[in-house]
Amino acid sequence: MKRIFWTTCLLVIGIANSIAGPDNIAPQATVSASTTLDSRHSPASATDGLIGIHDKGEWACEGQTIMWGYIRYPWIQLDWDSSQSIDKIILYDRPNLEEHTAGGTLFFSDGSQVAVNSIPNNGRAKVISFEAREVEWVRFLVTDGVGSKLGLSEFEVYPSYRSYTDLTSWVNPYIETTRGRYFYFTPGSTPFGMIASAPHTRNKNQWGGGYNYNSSEILGFGQLHGWMLSGIEIMPTVGDIDPTQWQDGWKSAFSHDSEIAQPGYYRVFLEDYNIWVEQTTTPRVSMYRFRYTEDSETNILTNLGGYLGSTTMADAEVQRVSSTEFEGSFNSAGRLWGGPNNIKVFFVIKFDKSFDAFNGWQGGKNLSNIDVLKEVSHLVRRDSATYGEITQSYWDAETAGVSANFKVKAGEAIHMKISISFTSIENARNNMKSECDHWDFEKVREDARAKWNDI
Structure with a gap:
């Protein structure tokens, strides 16, 4: 069964545009x-995974100019111990707008x-794709910029299929995501697990x-994506x-340029809030890591x-x-296509930081400093016209949920677990x-990957 399953995956992926894939290998390089501005802006900071945070996790050069403004442009180089086959690099400029x-x-x-042009001046991703090549090192030489302390927030390097080391690297979770069903795209899941987490970009039927x-917009992140089952x-x-x-x-808003989707892991940057969101999972526990790029007051909503x-959640x-x-709990109700009419879902949600x-909220009313929320929902039928006939599309209900408020510093991460x-x-x-x-995000991620590789 294992051989049949993965052979099917490989055949399907062979006809798809490979957007997903293995991990960034830049952290494995020297x-x-x-030049280096100071110890806080060392070259290694460009591969530490901290992206878009001013004066944290950045490489910056020791600016050198002459009187008419010419900049002695810097370079940064990654060396691996062995040859690597690569086909994609993503560069992130420092988010400081004065240095571009x-x-x-x-x-x-x-x-x-390969020439690189038009790198965004706000720390957003610049994706450079090219024909796969075998290399032992790669150097990025700056040839244009504004300001003297030029550098990068992050330098990501992705291997081509020739360097894939496990089965999950071949999987493309994006297949059928331009027309597929509600439960097709669930990177935040394990084989046969109850949790199946994914972002929502459209809220409509199956x-x-x-x-x-x-x-181009993320509406939220749901934890349940099953046949006539959704929620949290x-x-x-x-x-x-x-x-x-x-x-x-x-x-x-979000961009695919900074998005990663793999079996058991998902990453995206929320552009309206400047937050990096990462998600991984065990069979019955969803785990999130929110990384904030600015000093902020954040509200983490649970709808x-x-x-x-x-x-319909009710x-x-x-x-x-x-x-x-x-x-707490909620009812997953309004099932139109078979199965029980109502399924009660129970949950426990924890953070690794105390909320302030x-x-x-319930319907159109905001509620402050609550200890208890109890909602009695009234399902409302919503119809649509299909070939001139009026048919039921779905059941609707008022929105209701809770918000945990935190004060965070730039670079800080908050972890959230949902069981x-x-x-x-x-x-x-x-x-x-x-x-x-525990709160070891990377351990959960690696365990999820192992489950998929062992299926």
């Missing part, structure tokens, strides 16, 4: 540069080179709902957000009411347990205790 690395040239150890690659939509935000406006009030993809109940935890405030059960809150808590009683 990094050097022509605008363009340059990539030189490779095989003697080839066909075309959930994640659609052609969309979360969204990290910054600033004044009115959650009673539902997804229109908290959605964010438990309203239509979501294939069913009758939400939430109890605050402590300054880092809350628990715990608020909520579920279909039987009780106690069992949801036991699931978290037995599967994920």
